[in-house]
Amino acid sequence: MNSEIKATGAASVFVPDHKLFAEGELGAVLEWEVKNSAGVLMTDPRTGELNRGKKKAESFVRQFMELVAGIFAHPCEAYPISVRDTGNVVQGVITCRDTYTGEYHYLFIANAALGTTTIGIVAGTGAVAPTINDYALGTLIAHGVGAGQLSYSAMTFGTPAADASTSHFTCTRNLANNSGGAITVNEIGLYVKAYETPTYTTTYHMILRDVIGGGINVPNGQTLTINYRPIATV
Amino acid sequence: MRTKIKLTRFDKDFNKLQVVEQPSRSWVVGMWYWMFCQMSDGDLPNSIDITNTARTLASWQDNNIASAWGRVAAGGGIGGEEDVYYSGSQRYYKAAAQLLGIVVGSDNTAATPSDYALGTRIVHGVGAGTLLYGGCEVANPAFSDPNGEMIIRRFFTNVSGGNVTVEEMGIYQSVSGASDHIYYFCIARDVVAPAVVVADTEILMATYTMQITV
Numbered sequence: 001m002n003s004e005i006k007a008t009g010a011a012s013v014f015v016p017d018h019k020l021f022a023e024g025e026l027g028a029v030l031e032w033e034v035k036n037s038a039g040v041l042m043t044d045p046r047t048g049e050l051n052r053g054k055k056k057a058e059s060f061v062r063q064f065m066e067l068v069a070g071i072f073a074h075p076c077e078a079y080p081i082s083v084r085d086t087g088n089v090v091q092g093v094i095t096c097r098d099t100y101t102g103e104y105h106y107l108f109i110a111n112a113a114l115g116t117t118t119i120g121i122v123a124g125t126g127a128v129a130p131t132i133n134d135y136a137l138g139t140l141i142a143h144g145v146g147a148g149q150l151s152y153s154a155m156t157f158g159t160p161a162a163d164a165s166t167s168h169f170t171c172t173r174n175l176a177n178n179s180g181g182a183i184t185v186n187e188i189g190l191y192v193k194a195y196e197t198p199t200y201t202t203t204y205h206m207i208l209r210d211v212i213g214g215g216i217n218v219p220n221g222q223t224l225t226i227n228y229r230p231i232a233t234v
Numbered sequence: 235m236r237t238k239i240k241l242t243r244f245d246k247d248f249n250k251l252q253v254v255e256q257p258s259r260s261w262v263v264g265m266w267y268w269m270f271c272q273m274s275d276g277d278l279p280n281s282i283d284i285t286n287t288a289r290t291l292a293s294w295q296d297n298n299i300a301s302a303w304g305r306v307a308a309g310g311g312i313g314g315e316e317d318v319y320y321s322g323s324q325r326y327y328k329a330a331a332q333l334l335g336i337v338v339g340s341d342n343t344a345a346t347p348s349d350y351a352l353g354t355r356i357v358h359g360v361g362a363g364t365l366l367y368g369g370c371e372v373a374n375p376a377f378s379d380p381n382g383e384m385i386i387r388r389f390f391t392n393v394s395g396g397n398v399t400v401e402e403m404g405i406y407q408s409v410s411g412a413s414d415h416i417y418y419f420c421i422a423r424d425v426v427a428p429a430v431v432v433a434d435t436e437i438l439m440a441t442y443t444m445q446i447t448v
Contacts, residue, residue: 023259024236024237024257024259024261025235026236026237026261027235059448060446060448062375062446065375065382065384065444068384068444069372069373069374071272071304071305071306072307072372072386072407073305073307073372074304074307106272107272108273109273110274111273111274111275130448131379131380131448132380132381132446132448134448157270157273159270160266161263162262162263162347164347166347167263167266167348168266169270192272230266230269232261232263232265232347233259234260234261234262234345234346
C-alpha cells in the first residue's frame with residue numbers, strides 16, 4: 001500500500017490569529033485541514049462542511065514551563081530541572097555537563113523525521129480533557145499503514161516573523177491515512193527531545209496537548225495537515 | 235500564557251515604598267527565534283540570522299560549545315564581555331551579566347513585536363544615570379492544576395548620587411553565534427506606566443511572572 005504523503009504546505013489561514021488571543025498573551029494557534037491525494041481540501045463526511053478547523057491551543061502543560069525554566073536557568077549536572085517524560089518518569093534535565101565535553105543540549109528539539117513519533121506533532125485517539133499534569137497523549141496513533149495507523153511526515157518549520165501586532169512561527173506535520181479505513185483524531189500534541197543526567201541520554205517530553213471536540217475525521221486516502229503556530233501578541 | 239511585570243521600590247533598609255504592577259504585553263519576535271532554533275535543532279548550516287540587541291545581524295546557532303544558549307539567569311555586575319576564554323583545551327564563554335536577564339531602561343516608546351532591544355538601557359554602574367545590576371534569578375516553576383507559574387527576578391541598586399527613572403523593562407537572552415561569540419537577544423520589552431523614579435540609595439526589584447492555565 002502506498003504510504004507516500006502527498007499533501008504539502010501549511011494549512012490555510014481563515015481566522016485572524018490575533019482574534020484568538022488577548023493583548024500580551026503568549027500561546028499557540030492550532031489549525032488543521034484534511035485534503036485528498038491531489039491536495040484538494042475535502043469535506044467532512046459527517047457534516048458536509050469543509051474538513052478543517054482552527055482554535056487557540058488551550059493546553060501548554062507543565063513540561064513546557066519546566067523546559068523554558070531549563071533554558072533560562074541553564075542547568076548543569078549539579079542542578080538539573082525535574083521534568084516528567086512521555087513514559088511517566090521524572091528526568092533530571094540539563095543543558096550541559098559539569099565536566100567539559102564540548103556539548104550543549106537543546107531542550108525543545110521537535111524536528112521529527114518521517115515516521116518518528118517520539119518528537120514533533122503527534123496525534124491520538126484519547127478524548128479525556130487535558131490537565132496541566134498531562135505527560136503524554138491518551139492514546140498515540142502509531143506510524144504505519146495498518147489498521148488505525150497514520151503515516152507521519154517529517155516536521156517542517158516556518159521562519160519566525162512579526163507584523164504590527166503579533167510575532168509567530170509555524171510548525172507543520174502531515175499525517176496520511178493509508179490504513180484502509182477512516183480514523184478519528186481526538187487529540188493533538190507536541191513532543192520534544194531533551195537530555196538528562198546522570199546517564200546522559202535523550203529524553204522525550206510533551207509540552208502541548210489539545211483535545212478536539214468531536215474529533216477530526218480522516219478518511220482513508222486523505223491527509224491531515226496540522227499546524228501549531230506559537231504566537232505572541234502586543 | 236499570561237505574564238505580569240512588577241517593579242517594587244525599597245529604601246536602603248528594604249522598607250517597601252512603591253509597587254507598580256501591570257500585565258506584560260510584549261513578548262517580541264526574539265522569543266520565537268530561540269524557540270525556532272531549539273525546535274528545528276538549528277545548527278550550521280541551518281542557523282538563521284537575526285538582529286541582536288546591538289542591532290547587528292548575528293548568526294544564531296548551536297556550535298556545540300556554547301555555554302549560554304538561551305540563558306536568562308545572570309550573575310551581578312558587569313561580568314565579562316562578549317568573548318570566549320580558554321582554560322587548557324577547554325573553551326568557555328563569559329557572558330556579560332548586565333547584558334542578559336531582566337534589564338531596565340528609560341525609553342517609553344510603545345513596544346512592537348519586532349523590537350530587538352530596549353529603547354535606552356540603563357547601564358550597570360555607580361555614575362549618574364546608572365544602576366547596580368544584581369543577579370537575575372530564574373525560580374523553579376510551581377504548579378497547582380490547572381495553573382502553573384514561573385518567576386524571573388532581579389534587583390537593582392541606585393548609588394548614582396541622583397534619581398534614576400525607569401520607564402521600560404525587558405528580558406535579554408545570551409546565545410552562541412558566529413565566530414564563537416556570545417550575542418544577546420531581546421525576547422520581551424514592556425513600557426512601565428507610571429514611570430518609577432528610583433532615588434539615590436534605593437533598591438528596585440523587577441519581576442516577570444509567567445502563568446499558564448489549562
